Amino acid sequence: MSRKPLLAAIKERPLVGDGAMGTQLMLAGLAQGNCGEEWNLTQPERVLAIQRRYADAGSDCILTNTFGGSRIMLNRHSNADKVAAINRAGVEIARQAFDGRDGYVIGDIGPFGGLMEPYGDFTEEQVRSAFNEQAQALVDAGADAIIIETQTSLEELLLGIEAAKLAGAPCVIGSMAYDVTLDGSTFRTMMGVDPERAAHFMEEHGADIVALNCGTGMDMERARQAAARYRKVTSLPLMVQPNAGQPKLVNMQVVYDETPGQMVAGVPALLEAGVAIVGACCGSTPDHIRAFRLAVNQYENSTVRN
Numbered sequence: 001m002s003r004k005p006l007l008a009a010i011k012e013r014p015l016v017g018d019g020a021m022g023t024q025l026m027l028a029g030l031a032q033g034n035c036g037e038e039w040n041l042t043q044p045e046r047v048l049a050i051q052r053r054y055a056d057a058g059s060d061c062i063l064t065n066t067f068g069g070s071r072i073m074l075n076r077h078s079n080a081d082k083v084a085a086i087n088r089a090g091v092e093i094a095r096q097a098f099d100g101r102d103g104y105v106i107g108d109i110g111p112f113g114g115l116m117e118p119y120g121d122f123t124e125e126q127v128r129s130a131f132n133e134q135a136q137a138l139v140d141a142g143a144d145a146i147i148i149e150t151q152t153s154l155e156e157l158l159l160g161i162e163a164a165k166l167a168g169a170p171c172v173i174g175s176m177a178y179d180v181t182l183d184g185s186t187f188r189t190m191m192g193v194d195p196e197r198a199a200h201f202m203e204e205h206g207a208d209i210v211a212l213n214c215g216t217g218m219d220m221e222r223a224r225q226a227a228a229r230y231r232k233v234t235s236l237p238l239m240v241q242p243n244a245g246q247p248k249l250v251n252m253q254v255v256y257d258e259t260p261g262q263m264v265a266g267v268p269a270l271l272e273a274g275v276a277i278v279g280a281c282c283g284s285t286p287d288h289i290r291a292f293r294l295a296v297n298q299y300e301n302s303t304v305r306n
């Protein structure tokens with residue numbers, strides 16, 4: 001493997017992430033509420049087709065289709081016995097999507113989908129062991145990094161970071177989901193965490209990249225504001241994956257309304273704010289990523305780097 005480590009590559013130039021997986025799986029026929037991660041084993045060619053479109057559009061980094069790949073999440077679909085297989089296959093499919101080109105496979109760990117004691121039913125040990133198991137499977141399969149994403153609580157984020165480090169992940173990314181407050185004045189996670197606190201926390205606990213994804217009302221400009229707030233308190237590299245606008249219900253289907261043209265207009269400002277990896281979350285498509293690729297290339301060509 002001649003590929004340079006992800007953390008070395010982002011020192012040289014900004015990278016393009018990928019777009020949505022969940023909404024693309026639905027378009028490919030996954031029924032609402034079904035287990036999309038199971039497709040790594042049962043419909044690998046459909047997962048590969050989605051990720052290949054992102055790679056062809058210019059993604060440098062592809063997230064594995066393992067967002068709900070922890071034992072606790074898979075157990076809801078009676079797939080708890082397939083944790084290792086689903087996560088391993090997730091890494092292999094994402095790698096295959098690059099067709100031998102250089103590219104980074106980021107092992108995706110999403111929320112475990114509940115609340116820990118004392119607010120909920122899950123013990124810290126249950127969540128820790130689920131994340132440890134998933135992270136180990138992703139790293140063993142050769143993931144270049146682990147992202148713990150769509151996080152709203154620092155307690156859960158910490159278990160993810162610790163799991164990734166324990167597994168020996170070459171790079172650990174912590175990614176928070178912020179919601180714009182009702183009065184529109186600021187944004188914080190559902191559990192009340194603001195960007196400064198999150199960035200501090202991640203640095204303190206050994207994350208390598210500070211990120212944000214998804215969230216409510218977090219458009220490209222809000223993502224830029226979050227990146228700027230991260231930058232004030234940490235010098236760690238930054239990654240952002242905003243949604244393609246707001247979800248709207250049209251004909252009983254959830255659609256996201258931000259076009260590639262609208263989203264890409266915010267890319268230069270993100271790069272200016274020092275974002276090292278720019279991708280997108282729910283509702284984004286290969287067309288969004290193709291536009292991002294062009295914008296990042298243009299930015300690179302117009303900037304004198306030393």
Ligand SMILES: [Zn+2]
Nearest residue numbers: 214243281282
């Ligand atoms: Zn999302």
